[in-house]
Amino acid sequence: MSYASENIAASLKSARENKGLSQRELSARSGVPQSHISKIESNAVDLRLSSLASLAHALDLELTMIPRKSAPAVRSIVRSTGSHKPQSNNDALRELARAQRALDTLPKALHESSAMETLQRQFQEMNNFRNILQETDAIRNMRSALEAVENSGGLKNLEKIAEDAQRLRNMLAHSVPSHMINEPTSRPAYSLDEDDSDG
Amino acid sequence: MSYASENIAASLKSARENKGLSQRELSARSGVPQSHISKIESNAVDLRLSSLASLAHALDLELTMIPRKSAPAVRSIVRSTGSHKPQSNNDALRELARAQRALDTLPKALHESSAMETLQRQFQEMNNFRNILQETDAIRNMRSALEAVENSGGLKNLEKIAEDAQRLRNMLAHSVPSHMINEPTSRPAYSLDEDDSDG
DNA sequence: AGCCTTGATCTGCAATAATAGATCAAATTT
DNA sequence: AAATTTGATCTATTATTGCAGATCAAGGCT
Numbered sequence: 001m002s003y004a005s006e007n008i009a010a011s012l013k014s015a016r017e018n019k020g021l022s023q024r025e026l027s028a029r030s031g032v033p034q035s036h037i038s039k040i041e042s043n044a045v046d047l048r049l050s051s052l053a054s055l056a057h058a059l060d061l062e063l064t065m066i067p068r069k070s071a072p073a074v075r076s077i078v079r080s081t082g083s084h085k086p087q088s089n090n091d092a093l094r095e096l097a098r099a100q101r102a103l104d105t106l107p108k109a110l111h112e113s114s115a116m117e118t119l120q121r122q123f124q125e126m127n128n129f130r131n132i133l134q135e136t137d138a139i140r141n142m143r144s145a146l147e148a149v150e151n152s153g154g155l156k157n158l159e160k161i162a163e164d165a166q167r168l169r170n171m172l173a174h175s176v177p178s179h180m181i182n183e184p185t186s187r188p189a190y191s192l193d194e195d196d197s198d199g
Numbered sequence: 200m201s202y203a204s205e206n207i208a209a210s211l212k213s214a215r216e217n218k219g220l221s222q223r224e225l226s227a228r229s230g231v232p233q234s235h236i237s238k239i240e241s242n243a244v245d246l247r248l249s250s251l252a253s254l255a256h257a258l259d260l261e262l263t264m265i266p267r268k269s270a271p272a273v274r275s276i277v278r279s280t281g282s283h284k285p286q287s288n289n290d291a292l293r294e295l296a297r298a299q300r301a302l303d304t305l306p307k308a309l310h311e312s313s314a315m316e317t318l319q320r321q322f323q324e325m326n327n328f329r330n331i332l333q334e335t336d337a338i339r340n341m342r343s344a345l346e347a348v349e350n351s352g353g354l355k356n357l358e359k360i361a362e363d364a365q366r367l368r369n370m371l372a373h374s375v376p377s378h379m380i381n382e383p384t385s386r387p388a389y390s391l392d393e394d395d396s397d398g
Numbered sequence: 399a400g401c402c403t404t405g406a407t408c409t410g411c412a413a414t415a416a417t418a419g420a421t422c423a424a425a426t427t428t
Numbered sequence: 429a430a431a432t433t434t435g436a437t438c439t440a441t442t443a444t445t446g447c448a449g450a451t452c453a454a455g456g457c458t
Contacts, residue, residue, distance in 0.1 A: 004252040004262050011264040023435060033417060038436055045415065046249045048445080053203040060267045063203060065210045065260040070277050077272045078265050144427095221404060232447060237406055247415080247445065343457090401458080408451075417442075427432070 008052065009043040015059040016041075020097025030058035092136040096126060099143035106149065115159040122165035138168055207251065208242040214258045215240075219296025229257035291335040295325060298342035305345065314357040321364035337367055 016026050023041075027034040032054050039045045040055070056063050066074050100123055110116055126133065145161045215225050222240075226233040231253050238244040239254070255262050265273050299322055309315055344360045
C-alpha cells in the first residue's frame with residue numbers, strides 16, 4: 001500500500017533475482033514459507049519486521065532508516081556500489097548461481113584437483129562481471145557439463161570445463177572498459193561479491 | 200530480539216528525541232497509539248511494516264534496503280549529513296521544539312509585529328545549530344516568556360524576548376561557551392553583535 | 399503543595415500475519 | 429512427451445499485532 005512497502009517489496013524481489021534464487025530457495029535460507037514470500041513480493045501483506053529481517057539477512061541486505069534529506073546521497077551511493085543491470089541478465093545471473101551450486105556439490109574426491117581450483121577461481125572472477133553478464137547459454141552449458149561430471153566422473157571433463165570457464169571469463173574481461181581493470185589475469189581489483197558461508 | 204529490530208527501535212527513538220517530540224505528539228502525527236510507540240521503542244513488539252512506515256514518515260525518515268557491502272558508505276553519508284550530537288542536547292532540542300510551538304500559537308494580533316518577525320527568523324537560525332545546541336535553560340526561559348506573553352499581552356515583552364533570541368543565536372554562531380548565556384532576560388556585560396543573518 | 403507531562407503498563411477485542419501443506423498453470427529441462 | 433521447477437493461490441489453524449482507553453509512577457513546572 002504505502003509506497004514505502006512497495007519499495008521494500010520491489011527491493012526484496014530484485015535482490016532475490018539478482019542472487020539467482022527461486023522463492024523456494026530463499027524460503028529454505030530464510031525460513032519464511034514460499035507462499036508467504038510470494039505474497040510479500042507482490043505487496044499483498046503487511047509483513048512484520050521479523051519476516052523482513054529474515055529475508056533481508058538471507059539476501060545480504062540491511063534495512064536502514066535514513067533522514068529524508070540525505071536520501072538522494074544514499075541512493076547515489078547504493079547505485080554506484082551496486083551493479084546497474086541491463087535488466088536482461090537476470091537469467092544469466094540465475095544460471096551463474098546454479099552453476100556455482102553445481103560446482104560446490106561435486107564429489108569431494110574432485111575437490112582437490114587443480115582443475116577444480118581454477119574453476120573456483122574463474123567463477124569468482126565471473127561474479128565480478130555480474131553487471132555485464134549476458135551469456136546465459138554458455139553458462140547453462142557449463143552447468144550441465146558440471147552436473148554430468150558427477151556421473152561420468154571424468155577428471156578430464158572437469159579440465160575441459162575449466163578451460164571453458166576461463167575462456168568465458170576472458171571474454172567478459174575484454175568487454176569491460178579497460179580503465180576499470182588494473183591487472184588482466186590476476187587479482188580482481190574491485191567489487192568482490194562473496195556468497196555466504198553461513199556461520 | 201533480532202538485533203536488526205533493535206537498531207530500528209533505537210533509530211526511531213533517537214529520531215523522535217532529536218525532533219523534540221514526545222511519544223504522544225508522535226502518536227498524534229503518525230496515528231500510532233502512544234502505548235504502541237512505547238512498546239515499539241523498547242523493542243517489545245514485532246511491529247508491522249505499516250506501523251514502521253507511519254512512524255518513519257512522521258519523523259522524516261525513509262526506509263531503504265541497502266546491500267550489506269554498501270552499508271558502511273551509507274552510514275558515513277548519514278553521519279556527515281545528519282548532525283553529530285553530544286548526546287547531551289536532547290533536552291535542548293526538545294525545548295527548542297516546544298518554544299517554537301509556543302511561538303506559533305501566539306495570538307494572531309501579534310503575528311504582524313516586527314518583533315515577531317525577528318523571532319521567527321532567529322528560531323529558524325537556531326535550528327541550524329541543532330548539533331551544537333546545549334543551552335537548555337536559556338531556551339526554556341524563552342519559552343516560558345513566550346507563553347507568558349499570551350496573558351500579559353505585552354508587545355514590549357515580545358521585543359525583549361526577540362532580543363534574547365537574537366543574543367542566543369549569536370552565541371551559537373560564534374560557538375561561545377554555554378555558561379555565558381545562562382542569565383535570563385537580563386543584559387549581558389558584553390556588547391551585542393550586529394546580526395549577520397543571511398540577506 | 400497541586401498540576402501537567404512523560405513514558406510504561408494493563409485491559410479486552412478485533413484484525414490479520416504467519417505457518418504447513420496442497421494444488422495449479424506455465425515455463426523449462428531432461 | 430514426461431518430469432521438474434517456478435510463482436501464485438487456496439485451505440485451516442495459530443499466534444500476535446494493533447487499537448482504544450485507562451491507569452500509574454516519576455519528574456517538571458507554576
